[in-house]
Amino acid sequence: MIGQWCYILLWRMSEQEHVVFLDFFGCVPSKEDLQNSLAKVGTAIQGARLLVALRHDVNTGLDLSALLPGSPTETVSHAAKIKSVLIAKARLDDLQVKRLRIVTDPDCAQWWKRVQEVCFTPCYSIDQIYTTVPKRTVKPDGDSVSSIGNQVRDFFRSLPAVGQIGFLRSPNIPAEVFVHGFSTRFGGLSSYPGMKSLNLTYTMKKPDPEALIKENIRRLADFAGFDGGNLHVAAATHGIQVWTVGEEKPAGYDAVISNMPGVVVAAPSADCTLVLFADPVNKCCGAAHAGWRGTMTSEGIAMATVNAMKSKFGTNPKDVLVAIGPSIGTCCYEFGVEEAKQFEEFDPSCIVHKPDHPKPFVDVARTNKLQLQRGGVPASNIDMSNTLCTKCHPDKFFSYRRDGTPFGNQIGFIGIKL
Structure with a gap:
């Protein structure tokens, strides 16, 4: 499909567990908006665990239960988009899942490319699926692509350690x-x-x-x-x-x-x-x-x-x-x-x-x-x-x-x- 939005049809996945990250950061979506986006990507997300990224100030009263039948759904939210991604990655690691599909829009392509370089390693299998999302109330990239490295560094520095160093x-x-x-x-x-x-x-x-x-x-x-x-x-x-x-x-x-x-x-x-x-x-x-x-x-x-x-x-x-x-x-x-x-x-x-x-x-x-x-x-x-x-x-x-x-x-x- 050529135009403002595009959709990439992806090959059939194996039965290996994977997670789909729904990038609705900066939007004010309804449950119907989310379901419509999921319907457009079809079999590419079947059987996946869903992580929905929302700004913390719009993550109020949105019932995400049964968003996709048979798929557990969780919300990841923060004031900054890059921090939502890092929180989501930590959740992936907790689940020991290395296959990730990102549902987003074309305007975010360069931002996500840089995020993958800084936040992930090649041991992850990551596919990006571009589709129509509700209009964002903030710019699609959240923050400039050039600042991602510094944002990641600062976020890691702000986190408490796991256990006592010695x-x-x-x-x-x-x-x-x-x-x-x-x-x-x-x-x-x-x-x-x-x-x-x-x-x-x-x-x-x-x-x-x-x-x-x-x-x-x-x-x-x-x-x-x-x-x-x-x-x-x-x-x-x-x-x-x-x-x-x-x-x-x-x-x-x-x-x-x-x-x-x-x-x-x-x-x-x-x-x-x-x-x-x-x-x-x-x-x-x-x-x-x-x-x-x-x-x-x-x-x-x-x-x-x-x-x-x-x-x-x-x-x-x-x-x-x-x-x-x-x-x-x-x-x-x-x-x-x-x-x-x-x-x-x-x-x-x-x-x-x-x-x-x-x-x-x-x-x-x-x-x-x-x-x-x-x-x-x-x-x-x-x-x-x-x-x-x-x-x-x-x-x-x-x-x-x-x-x-x-x-x-x-x-x-x-x-x-x-």
């Missing part, structure tokens, strides 16, 4: 020289169940938009006492590549090192071992993500990090202070028999055999400790006091093995104080 520290690392810690899972804004609440890494495969991750980082940084804008987090590709801050980034890297005051380096984890390194003599530091593959490749990611600090900054392994953080423990890390053999060949103490369990359990944290010792780091310099099991502590940590996908990430971080 982090673990090592007594091994001198607090007067280094800021450091291992984050826990609470004190942030992430709402998707397996990622709630202080998820600290952004990926296009997970529901948290980059703006939300930046706000989570800001909150941790403010609490821990560093500049979140100077945080550099390893990519976690399960290898042994080390990146030195200030140099060109490699394609993939599992550790970051620095000797720049004010710069904080970090590594992510959702079960893998986190390792922090401090050299108080040469004033440098590092953080490594030690997955089992990176641990068992060549000298291992932990020693690869020490060797990089030696090469770049003159570090002597005997001066390195190490803190090994939370990871999945031998209580939970059941491993394939063939894959476990390399740990057993390295050192039998890295394997635990349990009665009535045909598969062994692997101690990746201990493996990293022994690799560091064999590489010249004194055992007394390696702190294991924070090696809590991530899977056993849902009150403290994210865990891929426990929560499945999508999962959140905590980080281990360290930097030289200014």
